[in-house]
Amino acid sequence: MFNRKFTHMVSLNSLMGLIGLASTLMFGQSLAQPPAAMEPRHKNVFENNYLRILDVRIEPGDTTLFHRHFLPSAIVFFTTTKTGSQIRGGLPVPGQSAAGETVFAGFGEKPIVHRVWNQDTVLYHVMDIELISPGSLASAVQPDWPGLKLAWDEKNATAYKVNLVQNKRLPIFFEKVPALLICISGPDLQVTDTENKDRLKQLAPGKFIWVKPREKLIIKNQANADSKCILIVLK
Numbered sequence: 303m304f305n306r307k308f309t310h311m312v313s314l315n316s317l318m319g320l321i322g323l324a325s326t327l328m329f330g331q332s333l334a335q336p337p338a339a340m341e342p343r344h345k346n347v348f349e350n351n352y353l354r355i356l357d358v359r360i361e362p363g364d365t366t367l368f369h370r371h372f373l374p375s376a377i378v379f380f381t382t383t384k385t386g387s388q389i390r391g392g393l394p395v396p397g398q399s400a401a402g403e404t405v406f407a408g409f410g411e412k413p414i415v416h417r418v419w420n421q422d423t424v425l426y427h428v429m430d431i432e433l434i435s436p437g438s439l440a441s442a443v444q445p446d447w448p449g450l451k452l453a454w455d456e457k458n459a460t461a462y463k464v465n466l467v468q469n470k471r472l473p474i475f476f477e478k479v480p481a482l483l484i485c486i487s488g489p490d491l492q493v494t495d496t497e498n499k500d501r502l503k504q505l506a507p508g509k510f511i512w513v514k515p516r517e518k519l520i521i522k523n524q525a526n527a528d529s530k531c532i533l534i535v536l537k
Contacts, residue, residue: 335390335415338430341369348512352480352536355510356430360385365419373432374410374458378484378532379403380427380508383420390415399428402463402486404532406456427508429484433458437537447472450533457537464531466491472521474513474533481513481535483521488529492522 338344338356343366348355354373360366368390379399388394410433420426437458444452444462448470453461466472466488474483483505485491491505496518505511505521507529513519523529 335368335370337370337372338432341367344369344430348510350512352433352435353482354432354434355482356432358426358428358430360418360420360426362420362423362425366417368415368417370413370415371407371409371430372413373434374437374456375407375433376429376431376459376461376534377405377407378429378431378486378534380429380486381425383424383426384422385418385426386421387416387418390417396421399426402530402532404453404461404463404534406454406459406461408456410458429510431482431534433536435536440537442535442537453532459537460535462533462535464533466521466523466529466531468523468526468528470523474519474521475517476513476515476535478515479536480515481533482510483513484510484532484534486530486532489523489525489527491529491531492524494520494522496520 339346339354343360343364344356344358346354347357379401381399382401383399385397385399386394387397435458437456442452442455442460444450449465449467449472451463451465453463464472464483474481485505485507487507490507493503493505493511503511511519
């Protein structure tokens with residue numbers, strides 16, 4: 303009786319040990335995948351206490367490594383490209399980006415491990431903007447600025463599409479929060495700091511400018527063509 307009971311206890315303990323080992327291995331495999339910021343095609347081009355900007359460029363036929371996303375992210379697309387993606391352990395899924403679009407990805411609540419590839423003949427260019435600050439539940443109040451259209455409004459940030467027509471200007475000022483302006487397409491824009499006229503900058507397609515709280519900027523389109531931008535306001 304003692305031997306059978308002892309053998310049963312050993313078997314049960316062994317089974318529980320194997321289950322625990324399997325769980326540990328699966329968890330370890332997940333952590334073994336590099337975070338997006340460490341994946342070679344995700345270039346960290348800017349980082350502060352609010353966000354981290356990963357500039358992602360995937361050439362035709364190329365595929366990223368499996369990598370982890372675990373922070374809420376604003377995704378901004380620069381190209382219209384046929385793509386594919388695969389969550390680790392899942393099936394490949396086709397997709398297509400659209401230049402000038404932006405989406406919010408709730409990776410903070412639903413982290414993923416995946417890889418992405420370019421199955422087109424043109425470059426796949428996208429920005430993955432990881433939102434580090436916790437944000438708030440406050441709803442955005444859209445500024446009364448010309449050419450501004452709400453794209454999405456989430457806990458961490460609000461995104462607007464900006465169409466800056468030729469020979470027009472856009473004033474940018476936020477009292478308490480910072481913002482990020484990204485140029486998608488069109489001619490270079492002129493950026494002027496109203497309190498420091500010497501801080502004159504050019505904003506080209508594919509580039510961005512960080513706007514601090516209470517910083518007053520004027521964005522001018524002095525060309526004979528429209529420019530499209532994405533404005534992301536942090537919370």
